[in-house]
């Protein structure tokens with residue numbers, strides 16, 4: 001391959017601050033994933049030894065962390081708040097259409 005075949009992005013690369021924020025966003029997504037798998041494996045109200053909170057509370061903490069980082073990303077335009085807001089009802093409709101399980105606790 002010669003240099004004329006190499007793809008060089010015309011896009012602006014994230015600066016150091018943006019790159020760190022994206023790294024933290026990735027970390028928080030992973031922490032949410034980890035806590036969600038603990039709920040699946042050990043139950044919603046299981047409390048791990050030497051932990052004060054159950055799995056639902058610990059998942060909630062990580063979701064809060066994630067939302068805080070998402071907010072910071074929106075503040076520096078790494079995430080478009082308008083797109084996020086528009087996407088919420090779209091995803092809710094998709095869930096209603098494609099989820100195979102019914103919410104037995106839903107209030108009608």
Ligand SMILES: [Mg+2]
Pocket residue numbers: 028031061062065066
């Ligand atoms: Mg966290």
